[in-house]
Amino acid sequence: MTILNLIGAELRRLVASPLARLAFVALMIVPLIYGGLYLWANRDPYSALDKVPAALVVEDTGANVDGSTTNYGDDMAKGVLDGHDFDWSETDADTAAAGVRNGDYDFSITLPADFSRDLASASTDSPTQARITLTTSDTNSYLISTIAGQAAKTIRSEIAEQVGEEAANQFLVGLATIRDDLSDAYDGASQLADGAASAADGADRLADGTSALADGAATLSSGADTLASGLGRLNSQTSALPGQASTLSSGAAQVAAGNAQLAQAGAKAAEDSAAAAAAVPVARADLEAALRATGALTQEQIDEIMTELDPIGDAVLTTDATVQGVNGQLGALATGSAQVAAGAKALSDATPTLAGAVAQATAGADRLSTGAESLSSGAATARDGAAALRDGVDQLATGSSTLRDGLKSGIDQIPDSTDAQRSAQAATIGNPVDVTTDDLAEATDYGAGLAPFFLSLAAWIGLYALFLIVKPLSRRAITALTKPWKVTLAGWLTPGVLGIVQAALLVTLAGSVLGFGIANPIGMFAFGALVALTFAAILLALNALLGSVGQFIGLVLMVVQLVTAGGTFPWQTLPEPLAWLHRLLPMSYSVDGYRHLMYGGSSGAVLADILVLVGWLLAALLVTYLTAARMTKFRTLRDLRPSLIG
Structure with missing residues (x-):
């Protein structure tokens, strides 16, 4: 077989x-x-979930967001109802609870009264996590409870994305405002840095000037001390000057009077000498004529006699010249003596004033010395202060430059975005991850x-x-x-x-x-x-x-x-x-x-x-x-x- x-x-x-x-x-x-x-x-049971009855309870009372009332619960409810993922019915809490219990609804989702307020609290000092209440009963279906859990997570993700996008947008707008403010601060810091640099140069010059002033003030103080000391000695030495000047004036007057008498006598002698000098040629001629008249003498003898007599005449002429010169000097002496007497008289008259002025100058020199000493001390203090100011201004210049550079670095790190870019960035931050499914083998x-x-x-x-x-x-x-x-x-x-x-x-x-x-x-x-x-x-x-x-x-x-x-x-x-x-x-x-x-x-x-x-x-x-x-x-x-x- x-x-x-x-x-x-x-x-x-x-x-x-x-x-x-x-x-x-x-x-x-x-x-x-x-x-x-x-x-x-x-x-494909998931394609028929829109036949699954579900209750939506919105108790949200809204919240104040940026000066206006916002109700995230109403916005979310509209999105849920328009989505038709389930056979949604918006109702109150009691009806929803009873419906889930007796099977009229397979599950319910409740947005509580403080839902918007808790969402808005994320930007406050007391952030509170918002809640969504999912009510299920496994007597309706264990699997539908699992699906409802996924639906609640989806709603939560959508809320988180929406709120996150709004928060990110506010953050980015605030960041853009900060960038603008930092730009203004950078401009101010740049001006401050430039001013501080100029101030540093001025402070350097001021320090150099006050240093020179301090040196000059020290020199002035030393000179003032020397002046005061010299004027003090001058004052002590000129204290007897008025009396001495008066004595000098009297003596000068007496000398002037004697010189005047002497000048008169000299003038008389000069007159007589001049007359004698004038008589010499005449007497010589007369003598020569008388000798010649005697006839006793030859011309040679006469000439010899006259030669012997000529030195006497010359002596008279020389004496006359001398007398005339002395007479002129005596006149000048009389005139100068008179002037000296007048000057001595003026000196005598001015000496008390001079002595008072020297005393005043001495007192002023003392005050000048004291002031110069104070000036020197103040100039030294100013020099030290100017040096400290220079150091401080240098630090200010360095700090302002650092501030300027830091602000520039901060500005560079903050993106300069447009409104459209900020909107795109906020959307990405609110939903940072997009799941791309790469199915190597996919069930339809x-x-x-x-x-x-x-x-x-x-x-x-x-x-x-x-x-x-x-x-x-x-x-x-x-x-x-x-x-x-x-x-x-x-x-x-x-x-x-x-x-x-x-x-x-x-x-x-x-x-x-x-x-x-x-x-x-x-x-x-x-x-x-x-x-x-x-x-x-x-x-x-x-x-x-x-x-x-x-x-x-x-x-x-x-x-x-x-x-x-x-x-x-x-x-x-x-x-x-x-x-x-x-x-x-x-x-x-x-x-x-x-x-x-x-x-x-x-x-x-x-x-x-x-x-x-x-x-x-x-x-x-x-x-x-x-x-x-x-x-x-x-x-x-x-x-x-x-x-x-x-």
């Missing part, structure tokens, strides 16, 4: 009667009904996300149901001592082929009827065939080895894999014993392979899944073969009289 004969005989047995055909068709469409209904029901919707799990689960259920009517091994073939491997292949291919048909129908239903996107349709059909053959081999081995107990274990394995396959939540969240089962059991790999083929994932991962499934398939066929080989050699009581539980 060939393998095809065994398969054909089994198939004919399954459709031998109308009731058998009905049962066969019913069991064949079990995975379609199970998988199709689940996938249809969960195709929620139903497509669950499809790999339900396709795997439906394949197991479909084959499990078929084994309710399909015999694992042909006992007639075993009794006829047919080769065990033929019996094994026939027992496996009969449900395997039917499972392939079920898998093909499921993939067609998901892709064509329900419209789920399939990235690799051919791969999906081929992989579905492998999954069906693997599950058929496993259930065949369980039924062949353990009978009805094996059938029950197949049900247990379905339940276990329902939990461990990772079809809904990531398998990494499972407790470690269940995670270990995930890594072991075949449905985990069928779900993973379907995902990669359906969403366009890694071909390498699909190959790894195929290898694991092939390993399960071969191991299960080996168990079935060993069981068939044992049954061809001997029978057990269970083989001859199988019980209800195997």
